[in-house]
Amino acid sequence: MRLRNVLNLAVKELQILLRDPIMLGLIVYAFSISIHAAATAMPETLSKASISIVNEDRSPLSWRLVDAFNPPAFLPPALISTERMDARMDEGLTTFALAIPPGFQRDLIGGRDPALQLNVDATRMTQAFSGAGYIQAIIDQQVNQFLGRYGEERRSPASLELRALFNPQLDQSWFGGVTELTSRITMLAIILTGAALIREREHGTIQHLLVMPVTPLEIMTAKVLSMGVVVWLAAAVSLFSIVHGLIGVPLQGSVTLFLAGTGLHLFAATSMGVVLGTFARSMPQFALLILLVLLPLLMLSGAMTPRESMPAFIRWIMLAAPDTHFVMLSQAILFRGAGLTVVWPQFLALALIGAALFAISLAGFRRAVGALAR
């Protein structure tokens, strides 16, 4: 492999990319608006939950409860009859249904421990659990106020002092910003490299390269290098301007270490782009493959949901995907401020997976090139 050839070919890749407004637009969009929108769109807390109330008590207290459910957390409550309650829940019109029995206020004052009934549509996972907690807190507060216990805090013998480390306010957009950045890096690396390869195949230009004194290894290295550099630069700019600047994620750990890890991950991801590019015969096939490969890669890497909630065999399989390690290292570095002493296993894993993918892609590329020569 001669470095000069690789550089010449890499420059050609960059010149071609510069001429492609669609790909350039995709890069800019993916690393700016798209990250910002996705990160800030994640709901902070409960919002606009729909609640229905069966008010059979019709006492000052029960009306007080009805009035306590307000936007933004709740939509104004719908007042319904007991008979309609089941139907509304079946039709999915309401997530929560609170039933206040007749004589609730009277029994409460009389110390007869009356019971309220709260029905939760637990098929709406995003609202069900946190919403039930909210409702409990609202009712507690109203009842306590009503009973004149306000201010006179009941003393609990032991309190729980909860602190969230690394993101004290549990700001969703911090998490969203980094998650979106890592997934964009993988996505763009695969799409750019694969598309660059397929375009050469469709236009027959790759065959032309092969009659010149260059080897398949040089052609492939040039692609991996050029597309890796483009995505790396875009990611670095986006990390400072969008993720840190606009979304306001504090960069706790070493940015240098993170960018080094990104470089290693790009080596693996661009190689994977070449593998997919050699599988697909045309752009449409490549696009279908992307949907089938990229989505599992991004969703099961541990970026969206914690790895421990996945079944063991998925966790095992996903250890072979570079994304898993990249997500681990970026969360460790950017949120927890971890250093190389903590994340070296991820660096090692990425290097090994990258080397393996590069070898596979080179074999696949040679085979594809051999078939082209026919």
Place this chain on the structure above:
Amino acid sequence: MTGPVAQVRGLRLVYRRTIALDDVSLEIPAGCLAGIIGPDGAGKSSLLGLLAGARAIQAGGVHVLGADLSDSTARRRLYPRIAYMPQGLGRNLYATLSVAENIDFFARLFGQAAAERRVRIETLTRATGLNEFLSRPVDKLSGGMKQKLGLCCALVHDPDLLILDEPTTGVDPLSRRQFWSLVEAVRARRPGMSVVVATATFEEAERFDWVTALDGGRVLGSGSVEALRERTGTQSLESAFIGLLPERRRGRHAPVEIPPRPDDQASQVVIEADSLTRRFGDFTAVDAASFSIRRGEIFGFVGSNGCGKTTTMKMLTGLLPPSEGEARLFSHVLDPRDLQTRRQVGYMSQFFSLYDELTVRRNLRLHARLFGLSGPSASERICSLAARLGLTDSLDRLPAHLSLGHRQRLSLAAAMIHQPPVLILDEPTSGVDPVARDDFWRILVDLSRNDGVTIFISTHFMNEAERCDRIALMHAGEVLSTDTPAAIVDREGVDDLEAAFVATLERRVDSDQPDGGGGGSLSADQRGAEQSSTPARFDGRRMLSYAWRESLELMRDPLRLTMALLGSLILLFVMGYGISLDVDDLDFAVLDRDRTTTSRDYISDIAGSRYFIEQPSIASQSELEARMRSGELGLALEIPPGFARDLRRGAGVEIGAWIDGAMPQRAETIRGYVEGIHAHWLQRKAVESGQADAIMPPYALETRFRYNPNLESMVAMAPAVIPLLLMLIPAMLTALSVVREKELGSITNFHVTPTSRLEFLLGKQMPYVVLSMGSFLLLTIMTISVLDVPLTGSFITLSLAALVYLSAATAVGLVISAFMRSQIAAIFGTAILSIIPAVSFSGMLEPVSSLQGFGRVIGELYPTTHFLTIARGAFAKGLGMAELKDAFLPLLLAVPVLIGLAVVLLRKQAR
């Protein structure tokens, strides 16, 4: 028949800024072989497209067979009487379908019964010599065979007008001759039939009864061939055409002069092929080819399509290793791994293969650099090469903006950048018009005679073969003879090289010869009735023929089939686990500074829940931080010293809990669990010590988590993801199926046959509804068995709803396809357009009732909303038809509305 077959008046056609046809008026005589001749970009294809009704008229009038083509009823009546074969080898054929299936499809479109179709396929393929290859897929046919098949498909319904657009471009001389004798045979059988042909090859046009010459979208002249020759006072049609050109377009045209080669025997042998053989599997592409080429020689390679010319050339460039035999360059055996040999050869492949995105100069500079030239010497070389090949003015333009002739010169320049002593050129002039071809040859002659460059060139043009010093005739992988063109003509005792070529080849392949009993031999009375009546607006058979063909194509495309059947399964699996919000088996550890039975009791409550798993305890504050930092622990607890004692006294103790906040959603859930366990432990302690009243609230809130009592994500997610997937993938597949035809060109068959828009769309939709039902069943089975989500309600109701929903989802794809031109756009466009409303406005996360404004309107209308209600009802809520009937109505309404919209948006003619 009297009167013209087609009349054109004041026809104008503009594509964006390019004028394709400029005020064209013509009368094409009936019952004869009429030709439209002219160079590339003259407007021939546009004119034929308009005559066939495939293209919508912008301005002017077209009458074909007495019908006014601007009238859609007249067009519908006309379609069964014409047949149209567009430009490009096999462009309107279906590549994965076999010969018989292709003809069968066209026959079905014209409503022929099974028995009639069988007879016609038999007759047509026998006449064209294709009957041995009935089950061979089109993409495995040679160019000549594809064109014969195209003719079969065009003739299957006995048209009165046959329109052929450059049917022999890229086809070898023998196949070309066979093609024309086939057309002659058909005309002999059916003298009333008119044929209109476009061609850029003037020799071919000499045989036509009538020609019109087009250039730059204007008519130069029309009439019989003799009349045109007389008018210009020339001998051949080609010179007649040049004579008709306006002065500035005529240029400095002169015949190509070839000086004789000096002293042939003395010069060195440059290229030697010695029993070169190449096999691909059990197919022998090149069989023991032997020849040698001397320095400075122009050596031509002539042979039918797919005879092994390109493979031989690739072996000589070192691109492809031979299976047997040897290729020698300057007496050295070629080794594909040796990059040095590539410096001695310049290779130009059959198709333009330089970078369209780079300017001419950058393309050349890249080549120079890869050959080790850089700096001033490279710039100098590029300049001198550009000057020699007439590219100086084009150096900073993109190849796409150059004419075909100039693009070929650029390819030659790239092949020559390193001054190789040998040039291997694979059909460099295919598709280039005669004037540009002559210019190209002048350059070759100059290189050979003045620079001593050895040129090995393959061509389909006999007048080019005649210019070579020596030629080799190749057929079916074998070199039949190698000699000077004159010697070959002499040996065969014929007039010209083409005849010699055909004679040589025919000796090898007499079985391929058409027997003269071409198509159209079916009795005419069958079609009398059919012709006079207007075809029905809706014909179930035509719809089914589209459905049948779509299914066949789908079955032969493994990736699309996988996508259709397994794609949704894979994605359900991924999303089911990927969107899971459960926190299970989370690692936690405790810094227990108390170490009493009470603190152990507290910890065991947490360790005993199914959410947390205890890890070795923490010894110090710094260890706590380190272990949290490494991500090992999701939760760390600190129990203060004196915990048990203070608790007994009621002094108020504080337990510290650290949660990993990196993933906020998870942190929220952990916080909820810990608080719950903590409160529960306190209550238990209070009850045990008889102080329950102090901490119990004065009322009870009985919370019932309905439909999913254990709050499992999967129970909630799976029934929500199924509607999403059953929208995304079916819509994408139908959108692709329509856009694919647009991109590949087979949409022409819809444009020029009586197929109505509704038949076309329903036919394309049907296979995908069936397939997606299969995918729905698989999804349901997987949800129940693998993801462990029980189906508590009515399966019948769910399936019925799925059927209606899938009809709507596939119709959404059809609507989207109207706006998309390329398959890529269809894939990503459908993904975005179908997913956004499905995810954001259909109640997947937030109920539609929580939405406001525009989102609410979309949510109420979009089919996913209603199917989601049914899917959740059937899976989690145990409901059946009685409770869910309200959700069916909007689904049932969506299907006809969406299909109607797709019909309105689809164009019956290209624009």
